[in-house]
Amino acid sequence: MTAHTSATKTTTPPIALITGGSRGLGKSTALHLAAQGSDIILTYRSAKAEAEATVAAIQALGRQAVALQLDVGHSASFAGFAEAVKHALAATFGRSSFDHLVNNAGEGRYASFMETTEAQFDDLMNVHLKGVFFLTQALLPLMDDGGRIVNISSGLTRFALPGYAAYAAMKGAVEVLSRYLAKELGGRGIAVNTLAPGAIETDFGGGAVRDNAQLNQFVAAQTALGRVGQPDDIGGAIAALLAPGSGWVNAQRIEASGGMFV
Numbered sequence: 443m444t445a446h447t448s449a450t451k452t453t454t455p456p457i458a459l460i461t462g463g464s465r466g467l468g469k470s471t472a473l474h475l476a477a478q479g480s481d482i483i484l485t486y487r488s489a490k491a492e493a494e495a496t497v498a499a500i501q502a503l504g505r506q507a508v509a510l511q512l513d514v515g516h517s518a519s520f521a522g523f524a525e526a527v528k529h530a531l532a533a534t535f536g537r538s539s540f541d542h543l544v545n546n547a548g549e550g551r552y553a554s555f556m557e558t559t560e561a562q563f564d565d566l567m568n569v570h571l572k573g574v575f576f577l578t579q580a581l582l583p584l585m586d587d588g589g590r591i592v593n594i595s596s597g598l599t600r601f602a603l604p605g606y607a608a609y610a611a612m613k614g615a616v617e618v619l620s621r622y623l624a625k626e627l628g629g630r631g632i633a634v635n636t637l638a639p640g641a642i643e644t645d646f647g648g649g650a651v652r653d654n655a656q657l658n659q660f661v662a663a664q665t666a667l668g669r670v671g672q673p674d675d676i677g678g679a680i681a682a683l684l685a686p687g688s689g690w691v692n693a694q695r696i697e698a699s700g701g702m703f704v
Contacts, residue, residue: 455505457540458684459483459527459581461514462547464493466644467594470677471544472496476505478681481535483527485512485547508534514547514573515565520580527584541589542684543581545574545616548594555607563608570612575619588631592683593620595638595695601703613638617695624693633692637680640699642671666701675700 458475462468463484472482473496482500486493486509493509500507508530512523531537548570551562574593595617598610617636624634641661643652651657651670661670679698682688 454537455479455481456542456684457481457483457531457535457537458542458544459485459540460544460546461485461512461577462487463544464489464496464509467639467642467673467676467680468544468546469496470673471546471680472500472507472677473503474674474677474681475542475684476500476503476507478685479505480542480684481505482507483530483540484509485514485523487511487513487547506534512547514577515568517568517572517576520577523577524580524584527581531584539584539586541586543578543585543589543591544680544684545578545591545593547573551609552605553608554605558608566608566612570609571615571619574616578623582627585632588689590684590689591620591623591627591632591634592680593617593634593636594680595620595636597638597640597697597699597702599638599695600697620695621693628692633689635683635691635693636695637676637683638695638697638699639676640665640671640697640702642673642676644673661702664703665699666704669700671698671700 458480460468460472463472464486472484476482484493484496497507497509510526510530513519531540551566553562593616595613596610598606599614599617620634620636627634641651651661658670662668676698683691
């Protein structure tokens, strides 16, 4: 399904599609990739103003960008979203395909195992597992051969903290899915990796790591580099995985946590 020859690709900036790109880790990733020379398609669920501000910031870096609305927990919308991406590629970038997919959009839920409801479990599954699975499936026909996929997981798949059983279980499934995608998409030259952040100061999960001083200090004390992560720590790591020299990295889980619980 390659839409461009290698000669064309040397003069055409890569296009990265980032879900949940209006704020937090997704926004940082978009800005790092733009600074690295990529054009950006980002999605947002409801924060249209934030998404438009991120688009403007990308454009200020000299790159093209467009924001599209998407609820990754609503898989019935994915066929229509793929059509919107197809239209945006033609209208904004003059292309019929994109190069990189970052499955970043997500939500945090804190509840003990015994207190987790079936509705909470289903919400997490729809967003973090079913959403990643079927959105990737819907977008692959628009992806160039030789492209790359980064699925965002969590340090919580390696270390266990009470209250995150359902969330971490979904992220563990995504890590397995990433390896299977790497195997099945290898024939198209598409590399697939997992990036697992540690605790980061964002509004994720109600902003607990950012706003709770006691929790922030606890995480910093358990981290080899002595502090809590910042969004740019993750945006930079994802951009590095999508940089020209990282194409041979494939089927890997890479943790960016500053050395939590080592």
